[in-house]
Amino acid sequence: MAVDKFPIEASHIMMFARSVGDSNPIYYDADYAEKTEPGAIIAPPTFAQSSAQFDPDYFLRPHPDKDWFGSGKNPSGLKPKKEEESSGGGGGGGGGLHAEQHFEYHRHISPGDVLTATNLPGKTWEKEGKRSGKLIFNETVTEYRDQNGELVITARGVGVRTERPVDQ
Amino acid sequence: MALKASDLKVGDTYSERLVEDLKRTQIVMYAGASGDYNPVHTDELFTKKVAGYPSVFAHGMLTMGMTGGMLTNYVGDGRLTKYGVRFTNQVWPGDDLDSTATVKELRQEGDDMFVDLDVVTTNQDGAVVLSGYASARIDG
Numbered sequence: 001m002a003v004d005k006f007p008i009e010a011s012h013i014m015m016f017a018r019s020v021g022d023s024n025p026i027y028y029d030a031d032y033a034e035k036t037e038p039g040a041i042i043a044p045p046t047f048a049q050s051s052a053q054f055d056p057d058y059f060l061r062p063h064p065d066k067d068w069f070g071s072g073k074n075p076s077g078l079k080p081k082k083e084e085e086s087s088g089g090g091g092g093g094g095g096g097l098h099a100e101q102h103f104e105y106h107r108h109i110s111p112g113d114v115l116t117a118t119n120l121p122g123k124t125w126e127k128e129g130k131r132s133g134k135l136i137f138n139e140t141v142t143e144y145r146d147q148n149g150e151l152v153i154t155a156r157g158v159g160v161r162t163e164r165p166v167d168q
Numbered sequence: 169m170a171l172k173a174s175d176l177k178v179g180d181t182y183s184e185r186l187v188e189d190l191k192r193t194q195i196v197m198y199a200g201a202s203g204d205y206n207p208v209h210t211d212e213l214f215t216k217k218v219a220g221y222p223s224v225f226a227h228g229m230l231t232m233g234m235t236g237g238m239l240t241n242y243v244g245d246g247r248l249t250k251y252g253v254r255f256t257n258q259v260w261p262g263d264d265l266d267s268t269a270t271v272k273e274l275r276q277e278g279d280d281m282f283v284d285l286d287v288v289t290t291n292q293d294g295a296v297v298l299s300g301y302a303s304a305r306i307d308g
Contacts, residue, residue: 012201019201020233021187021194026245037170038246045236045251049229052203060206070207075217098228102252156252165220166258 006051006115006144013043013111016050042108048144048153049101051117097166099137100158107152114147122156133163170244171306173281178271182242186234186265186289190226195261198230221258228255231265231298235289238267243304249282253300257291264292269302281308 010030017027022044025032033041052058062068067078109115122139129135137160144153187194195209204227207214215224232253239248259265267289275282283306289298 015197016201016233019194019197020230020237022233022237022240024237024240024245036245042246044233045240045248046229046233049204050202055203058203060204062205069214069218070205070211071213071217075213098255100252100254101229101232102250104250105248108246108248168222168258 002119002142003051003054003115003117006054006117008043008109008111008113008115010041010111012050012053013041013047016047017044020044020046038108038110040110042110045103045105046101047109048103048115048117048142048155051115051142051144096159096161098157099160100156102156104154105152106154107146107150109144109146109152113152115144115152118143118145122158129162129166131167132165135163136161170247171242171283171304173274173283173306173308176271176274176283176306178273180271181268182238183266183268184238184241186231186238186267188264190259190261190263190265192224192261195224195226195230198227198233202227202229204229223260225261226259226263228253228259228298231255231259231289234265235267235287235298235300239269239285239287239302239304242269243283243285243302243306247304247306248302249305250301250303251287252302253287253298255297256299257295257297259291259297263297265289265297267298272301274306281306 014028069076069078120141122141125137127135139158142155146152199205199210208219209227212224215221269285269287272286273284283304285302287300287302291297
């Protein structure tokens with residue numbers, strides 16, 4: 001996802017590490033981290049995905065002035081939109097799922113870094129799926145650069161929209 | 169603690185249990201931390217009635233994140249250079265997940281040594297939920 005300013009913050013890293021069940025102290029204890037090889041708190045390998053928090057218009061977060069497709073009084077606040085962009089950042093209400101995710105680490109990021117994320121055009125392709133009908137794949141390449149303009153992470157996500165829910 | 173090339177050979181494996189009886193609350197924690205609030209992960213009513221699935225299910229990125237913890241426990245902090253996966257089956261509340269990294273190749277680039285790993289995460293039925301690869305810088 002494209003983001004103008006993704007500040008890397010210690011408490012965000014701590015919460016993210018907890019959410020993936022990773023109790024490694026390098027993600028929350030600065031004194032411990034100082035004695036490790038990286039020499040500072042670093043972000044876990046998949047942390048860049050949480051740049052979604054800093055995309056003001058991220059479509060998988062409710063916005064106060066917009067309808068939200070999750071349940072309230074009714075199972076959905078609206079009819080799910082089929083055409084929402086599935087950017088590899090997850091699914092969508094209209095049958096979108098995350099198919100692939102790839103990261104290349106040029107440097108490991110730490111609190112204090114301020115990143116930008118820029119999207120490059122990716123491929124789109126189709127496939128017939130046995131368990132979910134026609135599949136439309138959509139690739140997004142995201143370059144994360146630090147405050148000095150250096151490339152720190154290259155991410156490639158593939159989202160897939162299915163014709164119907166995946167058979168279980 | 170980083171890996172040493174002299175201690176590794178092709179075919180070596182490292183495994184961890186990632187989670188037992190995955191809780192809905194952990195999926196909620198991941199939604200909150202990552203910012204991906206797609207209701208198919210946290211909103212049972214929406215997911216059953218609108219999305220058409222039997223229950224909420226985990227973000228693929230939660231499985232990738234948990235698997236990433238296994239990898240960094242194996243290769244050491246700050247050593248990963250590449251990590252990529254395909255999500256091959258959904259992960260549901262109540263699932264037990266196990267993950268294995270297998271040494272595929274040891275290679276030298278300039279002065280640095282690297283290990284290439286195959287990565288597979290399976291559920292309690294033996295179904296592969298994530299398959300991929302990782303590379304890490306190791307000591308010579």
